[in-house]
Amino acid sequence: MDKIIPIEKNGEYLVEITGLGHEGEGVARINDYAVFIEGALIGEKVKIKIVKVKKNFAFGKLLEVIEASKERREPVCSIYKRCGGCSLQHLSYEGQLEFKKNRVKNSLERIGKLKVSNQLPVTSDQLPVPNKEEGIILHDTIGMKEPYRYRNKVQLPVGESNGELKVGFYAARSHEIIGMDTCNIQDEVADKVAALTKTWMKKFNIKAYDEIKDTGSIRHIMVRKGFRTGEVMVVLVTKQKELSNKEEFVNLIRDNIEGITSIVQNINVKKTNVILGEKNITLYGKDNISDYIGEFKFNISPLSFFQVNPIQTEVLYNKALEYAGLTGNEIVFDAYCGTGTISLFLSQKAKKVYGVEIIEQAIDNAKLNAKENKIDNVEFIVGKSEEVIPELINKGIKADVVVVDPPRKGCEKSLLDAIGEMKPSKIVYVSCDTGTLARDLGILEERGYKVREVQPVDMFPMTGHVECVVLMSRVEK
Secondary structure: OOOOOOOOOOOEEEEEEEEEOOOOOEEEEEOOEEEEEOOOOOOOEEEEEEEEEOOOEEEEEEEEEEEOOOOEOOOOOOOOOOEOOOOOOOEOHHHHHHHHHHHHHHHHHHOOOOOEOOOOOOOOOOOOOOOHHHOEEEOOOEOOOOOOOOEOEEEEEEEEEOOEEEEEEEEOOOOOEEEOOOOOOEOHHHHHHHHHHHHHHHHOOOOEOEOOOOEOOEEEEEEEEOOOOOOEEEEEEEOOOOOOOHHHHHHHHHHHOOOEEEEEEEEOOOOOOOOOOOEEEEEEEOOOEEEEEOOEEEEEOOOOOOOOOHHHHHHHHHHHHHHHOOOOOOEEEEEOOOOOHHHHHHHOOOOEEEEEEOOHHHHHHHHHHHHHOOOOOEEEEEOOHHHHHHHHHHOOOOOOEEEEOOOOOOOOHHHHHHHHHHOOOEEEEEEOOHHHHHHHHHHHHHOOEEEEEEEEEOOOOOOOOOEEEEEEEEOOO
């Protein structure tokens, strides 16, 4: 018998919010049927309109907050409800941190089938340290003192709508550009560059790219800033190599942007959603800028991967280093090492670090970063971690500690199997996805490991994203 759906599309209902979904959307239940409502908070009574109905759940639009949560805040952004960048500005920052901790807890228990301790991880003389065998210690989310203006990189689409030039962000789940004058999670320099670029385009009648017709010139504006160095890079992404009035653009940016170090034209001739092309032409200054994470210096090109929140990245990496518990005698494998940022942190206290990454350009950057910082106890290898690590083991090279920092899809099962067979004393798992993290931790527990501690870190305030660092240790059966 088919399930009877107790609501209908376009119907209006008064509901109470009893939970928050994966991205922080409110969850209400009508006769045990789930309805997701963006912008609603736990404990609120709200009026909604049903906009989409599925077999087991529906989506509602928030029409009115009848009874507001004490955690509700007025968003600081004027386009918050239209832009797809932030999802939690209406929730207090303390509430955001608690939501992210609960999101991690729910994933560990529901997906990983892991037990989280209900005891606080205290270490004072007055209060007992929880028995780690009773469950995982899940720490409070580490937040930022100032949860705005934290991003060191912004990519702004450029387009036209009804003859009006727009520079801003895409609306949620669409390619409609929402024009913006300021973004409160980006560095202020991005606001200035966007305004100057619009002025230049209007003055010289430079056309924005039309992704439907595949015509026009300016596709995106990218701004990168070194938070410690103050160096600024401006990248103009164009459809063609030919760029009229580029000298005027260079002069405008150079004369008005403090710290300008590099102005680059990136050429992307393809009809694609990929933002950057492969060809760069430096119009002014250097080919790259530099910045620091901890004591390590990194060179950043237009195409380089570099963490967008350097303040919290340092927190994340220091926690990974702490969990690794290195004494100077250990061999460490860093799987999915990227451009070597975590590897360099680990090198401070390890005997030798082997970093493995499938993307050759990232390994080239990792080697340059090691050379720049005069690090000689790190070796970087191109290849799939699940293939390279067994090869290292066959050569007699075994790790005492393994660090993994996989993409959103998590680790390959064959890699987890190889780690289990190698039996390192510790595994440190750095994750950007709570679901695949919980799945992989469950697999590793079956391979003879115990999850000891989980530390959520808020890398992206005002959004639903959360990063985690996890400590696992070997349990002899």
